[in-house]
Amino acid sequence: MALYLLRRLLLLIPTLLGIIAINFAVVQLAPGGPVQQIMAELRGHGSMSQMSGTTTEMGVGLASPGAYRGAAGMDQQLIARLRRSFGFDKPPLTRFLDMVGGYLRFDFGRSFFRGQSVIALIRARLPVSISLGLWSTLIVYLVSIPLGIRKAVHDGTRFDTVTSALVLTGYAIPSFLLAILLVVLFAGGSFWHIFPLRGLASTGAAHWPWPARIEDYAWHLVLPLAAVTAGGFASLTLLTKNSFLEEIRKQYTVTARAKGASEARVLYGHVFRNACLLLVAGFPQAFINILFTSQLLVEIVFSLNGLGELGFQAAIQRDYPVMFGTLYIFTLIALVMQILGDLLYTLVDPRIDFTARR
Numbered sequence: 001m002a003l004y005l006l007r008r009l010l011l012l013i014p015t016l017l018g019i020i021a022i023n024f025a026v027v028q029l030a031p032g033g034p035v036q037q038i039m040a041e042l043r044g045h046g047s048m049s050q051m052s053g054t055t056t057e058m059g060v061g062l063a064s065p066g067a068y069r070g071a072a073g074m075d076q077q078l079i080a081r082l083r084r085s086f087g088f089d090k091p092p093l094t095r096f097l098d099m100v101g102g103y104l105r106f107d108f109g110r111s112f113f114r115g116q117s118v119i120a121l122i123r124a125r126l127p128v129s130i131s132l133g134l135w136s137t138l139i140v141y142l143v144s145i146p147l148g149i150r151k152a153v154h155d156g157t158r159f160d161t162v163t164s165a166l167v168l169t170g171y172a173i174p175s176f177l178l179a180i181l182l183v184v185l186f187a188g189g190s191f192w193h194i195f196p197l198r199g200l201a202s203t204g205a206a207h208w209p210w211p212a213r214i215e216d217y218a219w220h221l222v223l224p225l226a227a228v229t230a231g232g233f234a235s236l237t238l239l240t241k242n243s244f245l246e247e248i249r250k251q252y253t254v255t256a257r258a259k260g261a262s263e264a265r266v267l268y269g270h271v272f273r274n275a276c277l278l279l280v281a282g283f284p285q286a287f288i289n290i291l292f293t294s295q296l297l298v299e300i301v302f303s304l305n306g307l308g309e310l311g312f313q314a315a316i317q318r319d320y321p322v323m324f325g326t327l328y329i330f331t332l333i334a335l336v337m338q339i340l341g342d343l344l345y346t347l348v349d350p351r352i353d354f355t356a357r358r
Helices: 002-029 034-042 049-058 076-086 092-104 118-153 158-172 175-186 210-248 251-258 263-275 277-281 283-301 307-317 320-348
Strands: none
Touching (some): 002 092, 118 210, 118 283, 118 307, 118 320, 283 320
């Protein structure tokens, strides 16, 4: 197993490089860019608020854009200074190698438009995304596994039918649409103002005692977690039900009952270990799915400053250091969680040996 883990860890580097290289090539072909955005600002097609801090820091001298607004063309010297400031005067391969060299040292450069280092931005946003992803995954597991077991035991009953309809309804509603509905109903939209709308902490909460801060944090999480988890119950619940149904009908359960074992002993002493292999070992993958697919629009709706919202804004602004930095972190988390999933397989069922695979 140690050799297998070492091999997987060594594969992280070429996998990360391959993903970054593909996305870097796609970005080179995509129209638009930070230089074009500033050029559009100078022509008066946007707001200078996003550019003022960056252009001042770069020393490009855009404090008085009125001289160029409405002009037939752009000053080529100014464009050259912009390209040099962003590093676009270098060939794409040189820029890619410089970026990869920095990533190997966890140096992601500085944001084009935020005036901060990318690692500082990621460090500030990562706890929000990780906490939302972990709590969502835990809630989905804590609800879906007991519910799936009970559905398997009561297969075909009214309870089974009603709960299937409920979880499938939650699965059919997009998370962002449910988030908007929750805001309208419970966050002061048109009906009640029970839960806070923005962020994960109230103003001044940093100075409160710990119990009050924890309560405030949990209160802010209610609506985002409801929006993220509502669609996650269906697949895991039905997977749990089908796994238990398959094991319940096997011969070893009949033998256990014939020997006088109670139904609880059969279900939790024999069936549970075999049926939960995929469920327990699939925890990292479930976390990845929630982290990558469900959170982006929910973070935007509830103004949660997470990595999803950061990457989304960076893509709109063509803030390439932030785009590739968040991509690198997301990819690294996904690869590490996949390795953790393999470890969980061996912990749940020691008979599994990845080193024996050819």
